Amino acid sequence: MGTFPFQWPMDPASSAGIDASFLPSLLPPPAAPAAGSDDSVSYYGAPQMHPASLPDLAAPFPSRDAAADLAMRRAEEEVAGIRLVHLLMSCAGAVEAGDHALASAQLADANASLAALSTASGIGRVAVHFTDALSRRLFFSPTSTPQPPAAATDAAFLYHHFYEACPYLKFAHFTANQAILEAFHGCDAVHVVDFSIMQGLQWPALIQALALRPGGPPFLRITGIGPPSPPGRDDLRDVGLRLADLARSVRVRFSFRGVAANTLDEVQPWMLQVSPGEAVAVNSVLQLHRLLADHHHHAPIDAVLDCVASLNPKILTVVEQEADHNKPGFLDRFTEALFYYSAVFDSLDASGTASPMAEAYLQREICDIVCNDGPARAERHEPLSRWRDRLARAGLTAVPLGPSALRQARMLVGLASGEGHSVEEADGCLTLGWHGRPLFSASAWQASPAVAVDGEEDNPHNSNTSNVSSSGGDSNNSAGSSSNGKSRSSGVVGAAGNMFL
Amino acid sequence: MCMGGPPALPRQEENEAVLEVRVQLLGGGGAHNINDNADILSEILARLDGRSLAAAAGVCRLWAAVSRRDAVWEELCLRHVGPASGPAAAGHATRTVVAALGGYRRLYRLCLGPALDRLGRAGALAHAQARERLSLSLSLSLFSIDCYERLGGAGGGGAGAGRQQPPSSLLFLCKPVDVS
Numbered sequence: 109m110g111t112f113p114f115q116w117p118m119d120p121a122s123s124a125g126i127d128a129s130f131l132p133s134l135l136p137p138p139a140a141p142a143a144g145s146d147d148s149v150s151y152y153g154a155p156q157m158h159p160a161s162l163p164d165l166a167a168p169f170p171s172r173d174a175a176a177d178l179a180m181r182r183a184e185e186e187v188a189g190i191r192l193v194h195l196l197m198s199c200a201g202a203v204e205a206g207d208h209a210l211a212s213a214q215l216a217d218a219n220a221s222l223a224a225l226s227t228a229s230g231i232g233r234v235a236v237h238f239t240d241a242l243s244r245r246l247f248f249s250p251t252s253t254p255q256p257p258a259a260a261t262d263a264a265f266l267y268h269h270f271y272e273a274c275p276y277l278k279f280a281h282f283t284a285n286q287a288i289l290e291a292f293h294g295c296d297a298v299h300v301v302d303f304s305i306m307q308g309l310q311w312p313a314l315i316q317a318l319a320l321r322p323g324g325p326p327f328l329r330i331t332g333i334g335p336p337s338p339p340g341r342d343d344l345r346d347v348g349l350r351l352a353d354l355a356r357s358v359r360v361r362f363s364f365r366g367v368a369a370n371t372l373d374e375v376q377p378w379m380l381q382v383s384p385g386e387a388v389a390v391n392s393v394l395q396l397h398r399l400l401a402d403h404h405h406h407a408p409i410d411a412v413l414d415c416v417a418s419l420n421p422k423i424l425t426v427v428e429q430e431a432d433h434n435k436p437g438f439l440d441r442f443t444e445a446l447f448y449y450s451a452v453f454d455s456l457d458a459s460g461t462a463s464p465m466a467e468a469y470l471q472r473e474i475c476d477i478v479c480n481d482g483p484a485r486a487e488r489h490e491p492l493s494r495w496r497d498r499l500a501r502a503g504l505t506a507v508p509l510g511p512s513a514l515r516q517a518r519m520l521v522g523l524a525s526g527e528g529h530s531v532e533e534a535d536g537c538l539t540l541g542w543h544g545r546p547l548f549s550a551s552a553w554q555a556s557p558a559v560a561v562d563g564e565e566d567n568p569h570n571s572n573t574s575n576v577s578s579s580g581g582d583s584n585n586s587a588g589s590s591s592n593g594k595s596r597s598s599g600v601v602g603a604a605g606n607m608f609l
Numbered sequence: 610m611c612m613g614g615p616p617a618l619p620r621q622e623e624n625e626a627v628l629e630v631r632v633q634l635l636g637g638g639g640a641h642n643i644n645d646n647a648d649i650l651s652e653i654l655a656r657l658d659g660r661s662l663a664a665a666a667g668v669c670r671l672w673a674a675v676s677r678r679d680a681v682w683e684e685l686c687l688r689h690v691g692p693a694s695g696p697a698a699a700g701h702a703t704r705t706v707v708a709a710l711g712g713y714r715r716l717y718r719l720c721l722g723p724a725l726d727r728l729g730r731a732g733a734l735a736h737a738q739a740r741e742r743l744s745l746s747l748s749l750s751l752f753s754i755d756c757y758e759r760l761g762g763a764g765g766g767g768a769g770a771g772r773q774q775p776p777s778s779l780l781f782l783c784k785p786v787d788v789s
Contacts, residue, residue, distance in 0.1 A: 272778060309757070312754050316753035317749075319706050354753070354756065519743060520747060
């Protein structure tokens with residue numbers, strides 16, 4: 109129907125190379141197109157879209173029926189859309205083969221096709237970004253002038269809009285929080301390391317949930333990693349202050365530490381200052397894929413995962429895009445990305461309100477995937493199956509996410525979006541998808557039991573627990589209120605909001 | 610006075626007492642009046658649905674004062690998404706946290722109300738069903754994010770380049786979407 113513009117008809121003529129039904133529900137990308145080895149310079153095995161081969165859409169008589177008009181227009185758009193996609197993929201094939209001339213020609217055709225399409229919705233909306241990205245790649249040398257790195261403030265601004273416009277980041281935050289909350293059960297000193305703190309939007313909900321947990325809140329520390337701020341500002345500190353404010357108001361003893369780093373591999377374990385006896389959670393939302401690299405380059409991912417394992421975390425929460433945008437071949441990557449972002453844009457479309465900022469957020473990713481190569485490319489999304497292997501190799505075992513997380517995710521997604529989105533559970537991981545196409549996956553991990561980095565950590569922890577719960581007169585407890593330890597409130601509030609960088 | 614909510618500001622109590630007296634004086638002698646006692650009125654208003662309760666604030670100043678009591682909104686909220694065993698089970702801790710985040714009235718206005726509307730037919734939606742589509746813990750989580758945003762500029766930096774945005778993380782609840 110109107111909300112699902114990608115139901116292009118199966119065109120029997122285009123059976124070669126690409127499946128014309130670009131339904132986002134079609135999970136695997138189309139079969140690799142036939143390498144163009146024939147003289148007719150076609151790097152991509154799509155049928156030649158001669159005007160004559162297009163179905164004759166002009167009605168013999170001008171139709172007076174508005175519905176028929178609309179249907180006709182829609183059919184025209186569909187055909188134009190298919191043609192545009194074929195052109196883009198042709199162009200990408202030419203780029204992969206290094207044929208600049210053909211690629212430019214295809215790109216010009218694509219731009220012309222775009223003009224005929226509405227770019228406000230449907231395939232046009234996402235195609236315009238891919239077309240722009242291809243232009244950028246063709247007409248600026250891809251390796252020497254990569255897309256200028258996003259200013260941190262711009263990135264944060266767009267991130268916030270993306271957070272609001274669609275449920276993906278909310279799903280990430282809420283699911284990770286649920287896993288962290290469960291992992292912290294029974295712990296009195298907890299430490300969360302956030303690989304990308306941004307505005308700290310994930311943490312108010314965790315602070316509130318800890319405040320209300322039976323037995324009272326633990327002492328919570330958050331270490332937020334983020335890019336260095338421009339001179340004159342201290343974004344990490346600002347976020348820390350706001351989180352401390354919130355924690356103070358709900359009476360959770362809290363302290364925040366910011367770690368400024370441009371990339372995660374700059375962060376060493378000692379910077380995180382993990383205290384003995386505290387339970388550690390490491391949270392990575394859309395960060396791990398940035399640490400991957402091409403085969404012949406050294407990938408920082410292993411070092412970072414080792415660092416994580418060395419912290420002996422109670423839980424590592426990982427949310428990643430469910431797509432394979434790290435394929436070595438450009439055309440493969442391009443095709444995969446086209447499918448993926450079509451689904452994402454479709455879901456944005458269906459949400460009703462336009463969100464240009466959310467689109468701009470996605471457009472950056474698209475540009476990076478299409479234009480950048482080698483060390484410049486950061487958006488190296490890989491599917492969950494690959495992450496499982498990688499994390500297992502790093503010595504981590506999967507922690508199933510549990511029914512509460514699934515229930516909460518479904519509730520949240522049900523609220524945030526009417527129809528189309530769905531949360532699926534598989535092997536203890538949750539994926540959020542649009543019309544059957546998985547888009548984001550969430551999973552949780554812990555250090556394998558065999559890897560006991562610091563065997564003594566458990567003992568002080570246990571005695572800590574038993575100390576506090578049994579005695580009412582502990583120095584930590586204020587006013588020796590109730591032995592059920594429910595309200596470790598008033599006296600210690602002054603210590604909340606402690607913050608140091 | 611047994612009030613479930615956080616201790617009312619002395620001013621509010623005084624205000625209500627004054628209004629009570631005025632109403633009694635104006636109402637003349639005779640039969641009991643719903644407005645005779647603010648606490649009884651509060652009990653009654655606490656049984657209304659969200660829209661009616663909001664409308665009740667416009668009836669007269671006494672009703673406006675009473676319907677501003679957070680306890681009244683607490684009853685309403687917990688009736689919809691509170692623990693199945695009943696509002697009392699939510700406990701003092703929840704009340705403290707909700708008060709710190711902005712109060713039940715605000716929770717309803719910003720979060721529960723729009724969510725229940727969105728889930729359809731807030732009044733008609735059976736309580737059991739509502740609990741399956743929306744839980745108190747989820748509502749509180751969303752509410753805490755809103756509270757956090759209100760603490761100051763969520764646009765990627767507090768002071769400095771003013772990309773201050775009004776708190777908007779709950780706006781998604783108000784967007785018209787077909788939830789069928």
